[in-house]
Amino acid sequence: MASVLHFLLQLILCYTAVSSQTMELIPKKPLFRVGDRQELTCRVNQCSGTAKFSWGSVQDRPMYANPQSSTNKSTLVFKSVQEIIENTIVCKAQCEGQSRNMQAKVKIRVYSFPNDPVVSGFDSLVSRKENTLTCKVSDVYPAEYMTVEWLRGGKVVHTQEGEHGIKSIQSNYIFKPQLNDTGESIICRATLNLDDLPQEERTRETTVSMAVLPPPVLVSLQPDSSFIPLERGSSMNLFCKSSGCPDPHINWKNVRHQQNQSSIDSEESVNQLGPWTVDLEDNGTFICEVECDSVVKSKRTELKVFSFPSDPTIEISGPFLEGNVTNLTCTVHDIFPVDCFHIQWMYGERELQSIHGDFSDKLQNLSLTIPIKPKDSDQHKTFTCKVSLKIGDHLVQKTASTTLEVHYSPKHTTIDVRPQKQLNEGETVTISCQTDSAPEGQVTLSRVWNGEKTKLVSSNGTQTSFSISYTNVSHSGIYVCEAVNRYGNQTEEVQITVQAPPRNISVAVYPSNEVYEGETITVCCQLVSFPPSKIALRKLDNGKHIYSMDGTFLLVNLTANNSGMYQITATNALGFQNKNFTINVIRKENSSTDNPGSSVLNRIDLNNFIIPVIGVGVLATVISTLDCIRRSKRKGFYEMTEGIP
Numbered sequence: 021m022a023s024v025l026h027f028l029l030q031l032i033l034c035y036t037a038v039s040s041q042t043m044e045l046i047p048k049k050p051l052f053r054v055g056d057r058q059e060l061t062c063r064v065n066q067c068s069g070t071a072k073f074s075w076g077s078v079q080d081r082p083m084y085a086n087p088q089s090s091t092n093k094s095t096l097v098f099k100s101v102q103e104i105i106e107n108t109i110v111c112k113a114q115c116e117g118q119s120r121n122m123q124a125k126v127k128i129r130v131y132s133f134p135n136d137p138v139v140s141g142f143d144s145l146v147s148r149k150e151n152t153l154t155c156k157v158s159d160v161y162p163a164e165y166m167t168v169e170w171l172r173g174g175k176v177v178h179t180q181e182g183e184h185g186i187k188s189i190q191s192n193y194i195f196k197p198q199l200n201d202t203g204e205s206i207i208c209r210a211t212l213n214l215d216d217l218p219q220e221e222r223t224r225e226t227t228v229s230m231a232v233l234p235p236p237v238l239v240s241l242q243p244d245s246s247f248i249p250l251e252r253g254s255s256m257n258l259f260c261k262s263s264g265c266p267d268p269h270i271n272w273k274n275v276r277h278q279q280n281q282s283s284i285d286s287e288e289s290v291n292q293l294g295p296w297t298v299d300l301e302d303n304g305t306f307i308c309e310v311e312c313d314s315v316v317k318s319k320r321t322e323l324k325v326f327s328f329p330s331d332p333t334i335e336i337s338g339p340f341l342e343g344n345v346t347n348l349t350c351t352v353h354d355i356f357p358v359d360c361f362h363i364q365w366m367y368g369e370r371e372l373q374s375i376h377g378d379f380s381d382k383l384q385n386l387s388l389t390i391p392i393k394p395k396d397s398d399q400h401k402t403f404t405c406k407v408s409l410k411i412g413d414h415l416v417q418k419t420a421s422t423t424l425e426v427h428y429s430p431k432h433t434t435i436d437v438r439p440q441k442q443l444n445e446g447e448t449v450t451i452s453c454q455t456d457s458a459p460e461g462q463v464t465l466s467r468v469w470n471g472e473k474t475k476l477v478s479s480n481g482t483q484t485s486f487s488i489s490y491t492n493v494s495h496s497g498i499y500v501c502e503a504v505n506r507y508g509n510q511t512e513e514v515q516i517t518v519q520a521p522p523r524n525i526s527v528a529v530y531p532s533n534e535v536y537e538g539e540t541i542t543v544c545c546q547l548v549s550f551p552p553s554k555i556a557l558r559k560l561d562n563g564k565h566i567y568s569m570d571g572t573f574l575l576v577n578l579t580a581n582n583s584g585m586y587q588i589t590a591t592n593a594l595g596f597q598n599k600n601f602t603i604n605v606i607r608k609e610n611s612s613t614d615n616p617g618s619s620v621l622n623r624i625d626l627n628n629f630i631i632p633v634i635g636v637g638v639l640a641t642v643i644s645t646l647d648c649i650r651r652s653k654r655k656g657f658y659e660m661t662e663g664i665p
């Protein structure tokens with residue numbers, strides 16, 4: 021094909037040289053705009069007759085146009101130029117009657133650049149961030165000849181070249197605007213660098229005015245609460261986070277704790293306040309401010325500091341004495357804020373008394389006292405002191421309890437004797453004593469005999485007991501139980517009697533059972549018995565009884581007739597026992613008719629024989645010799661001779 025073209029060219033040159041007939045193709049350098057109606061005219065000069073035209077393309081492609089021919093010219097009309105018509109067109113002509121063929125060819129170029137660039141993204145730029153401005157030039161042909169430029173302040177800041185085959189060119193200008201860039205112009209200029217394209221068609225530009233907005237900053241706090249109850253002494257951190265601003269200035273206002281700002285990523289930064297140890301001064305509002313360009317945003321939270329370090333303590337003014345007032349004082353120490361505290365004294369679910377604290381800006385102690393006048397029925401009742409702290413919805417409660425130990429002196433003291441209080445000799449007896457006292461003290465059992473107290477047993481606590489496994493009369497007596505504690509004592513007593521029939525009678529005769537007439541004899545009986553025995557004396561050959569309660573008989577002015585066997589008989593409800601003895605009265609030489617014996621017996625008969633009675637409460641008639649004589653002496657009937665053994 022190239023060789024054919026070469027050949028044709030040579031032909032044309034040849035014709036031109038030899039003939040005056042010429043042809044021309046207009047325009048010579050066709051540059052057609054897409055969409056326009058355009059023509060290509062082929063004209064023959066000095067053709068005497070009608071010329072015959074034919075059109076063709078070098079590459080033998082369709083021409084997308086219709087020729088209109090007259091005598092000396094032919095016009096190829098492109099009704100609407102499209103890129104597709106780009107071609108090298110050949111026009112051939114032959115004048116009528118001439119054998120010579122003429123031809124001419126021309127290369128048609130097409131361009132398209134109908135629209136101004138369209139700029140977008142300029143009216144809502146965000147400061148400090150990477151923003152993208154877009155400039156779009158559409159329906160461009162041939163795109164590879166196009167250059168898109170961005171100009172700011174007369175300077176090209178970004179350039180983009182078109183590429184073959186595309187129809188639209190988009191240029192992105194990426195930059196970080198400042199807020200004060202608002203109002204500045206930015207130009208997108210598109211240039212189609214085609215030769216022969218008239219200057220006014222080569223370039224189109226769009227100027228826009230930028231609008232820069234501050235970044236959409238968001239602030240958040242961690243912990244995310246507008247109200248934070250916080251215990252004094254605890255460790256605290258507050259985080260203030262900014263998002264949406266690349267390089268914010270985050271500041272906690274009016275704080276004395278350390279702040280540390282760091283960035284998480286390009287969009288987020290955080291300022292950590294603390295950690296610090298919470299104290300009362302931290303009670304208040306914490307404000308975090310985030311500054312991003314001219315925009316300042318803030319977020320706040322209230323720290324409600326409280327102090328409630330320990331359970332309440334209970335103080336008791338003294339022992340709970342029955343009938344006495346004792347103060348129960350509940351104290352809670354080092355609390356804050358006092359006006360949020362409530363102290364209650366409770367008995368079970370019942371509130372006895374309560375108070376609320378008053379406002380104070382310091383740590384305080386808060387106390388509540390209730391007076392208690394205990395009864396013994398209050399023993400072991402539990403009273404509770406409840407302390408509540410309420411800050412917003414935050415409730416903390418602590419309690420302390422005390423159980424009453426009511427104190428009282430011994431009461432309800434009783435003695436119990438088993439099997440019974442009246443016993444027969446040989447039986448077993450148990451004496452128990454019981455009391456009620458608080459605190460417990462001692463219980464002591466004693467026996468009182470002849471006004472003398474003998475301790476039998478003593479126990480710590482509220483009871484004691486004592487057993488006698490084989491009782492005899494000497495166990496009779498008054499048994500005393502004494503219950504004592506530090507507040508007082510109580511005494512109870514019981515009488516126990518052990519009964520025994522008379523036994524172990526012994527008889528002593530003073531000065532001797534052999535005396536001279538006129539002398540006096542004292543007879544003393546000793547025996548064991550309870551109840552006390554009646555003791556009778558009689559002369560066995562005579563049968564008369566003389567009775568004595570204490571076993572002492574006085575025989576005065578004896579005569580020989582009084583010699584003989586005597587019998588002592590002791591009798592009580594349980595039985596009797598005898599004892600025989602003899603008296604021998606020796607007649608004096610000079611003694612006469614005077615019969616002292618009969619006199620004695622007379623006196624006995626007349627009940628002049630004295631029966632001394634001593635010791636109402638005598639239980640066992642066991643008496644000593646001296647005792648015996650003393651008794652008879654006391655009655656004044658008999659002057660003891662000197663030298664009694």
Ligand SMILES: *[C@@H]1O[C@H](CO)[C@@H](O)[C@H](O)[C@H]1NC(C)=O
Binds near residue numbers: 067
């Ligand atoms: C072409 O022909 C027209 C008449 O048909 C004539 O007026 C014109 O002059 C001719 N042009 C040339 C260059 O011969």
Ligand SMILES: *[C@@H]1O[C@H](CO)[C@@H](O)[C@H](O)[C@H]1NC(C)=O
Binds near residue numbers: 198200
């Ligand atoms: C815009 O603000 C930046 C700082 O944010 C400053 O450096 C610059 O000079 C300002 N430009 C104008 C035109 O005021």
Ligand SMILES: *[C@@H]1O[C@H](CO)[C@@H](O)[C@H](O)[C@H]1NC(C)=O
Binds near residue numbers: 280281282
């Ligand atoms: C500040 O915070 C960063 C990130 O949490 C940490 O790496 C840095 O050690 C902190 N600086 C100080 C002084 O606490």
Ligand SMILES: *[C@@H]1O[C@H](CO)[C@@H](O)[C@H](O)[C@H]1NC(C)=O
Binds near residue numbers: 305357380
């Ligand atoms: C604690 O701070 C709050 C404000 O957050 C204030 O109303 C209150 O009075 C403060 N309490 C004390 C005891 O200062």
Ligand SMILES: *[C@@H]1O[C@H](CO)[C@@H](O)[C@H](O)[C@H]1NC(C)=O
Binds near residue numbers: 338341343344345
């Ligand atoms: C009990 O109260 C009485 C009168 O109030 C008082 O005299 C007595 O000392 C109190 N007892 C104690 C142990 O406090």
Ligand SMILES: *[C@@H]1O[C@H](CO)[C@@H](O)[C@H](O)[C@H]1NC(C)=O
Binds near residue numbers: 338345347389
């Ligand atoms: C109990 O408290 C009251 C008032 O608080 C006081 O008058 C009284 O003396 C106190 N009694 C005792 C036993 O402490």
Ligand SMILES: *[C@@H]1O[C@H](CO)[C@@H](O)[C@H](O)[C@H]1NC(C)=O
Binds near residue numbers: 353384
């Ligand atoms: C609270 O009680 C404690 C212990 O009893 C005492 O040391 C402290 O001084 C008290 N505080 C006040 C404010 O009364």
Ligand SMILES: *[C@@H]1O[C@H](CO)[C@@H](O)[C@H](O)[C@H]1NC(C)=O
Binds near residue numbers: 479
């Ligand atoms: C009774 O109590 C006292 C003091 O409480 C103690 O010293 C003593 O040993 C106790 N006696 C008995 C028998 O437990």
Ligand SMILES: *[C@@H]1O[C@H](CO)[C@@H](O)[C@H](O)[C@H]1NC(C)=O
Binds near residue numbers: 491492493495
């Ligand atoms: C009674 O028994 C006690 C021993 O329990 C003994 O010592 C005493 O002598 C006895 N008394 C009589 C009168 O039997």
Ligand SMILES: *[C@@H]1O[C@H](CO)[C@@H](O)[C@H](O)[C@H]1NC(C)=O
Binds near residue numbers: 504508509510
């Ligand atoms: C028992 O109480 C009385 C007064 O009530 C007192 O005199 C006596 O000493 C007390 N006895 C003992 C053992 O404490």
Ligand SMILES: *[C@@H]1O[C@H](CO)[C@@H](O)[C@H](O)[C@H]1NC(C)=O
Binds near residue numbers: 560587598600
């Ligand atoms: C005492 O004497 C009488 C008469 O002789 C006699 O029946 C009796 O058994 C004697 N009693 C004693 C204890 O010897």
Ligand SMILES: *[C@@H]1O[C@H](CO)[C@@H](O)[C@H](O)[C@H]1NC(C)=O
Binds near residue numbers: 538577614615616619
């Ligand atoms: C004893 O008896 C004699 C003669 O019968 C008489 O004189 C004397 O007074 C009596 N003595 C006494 C103490 O009774």
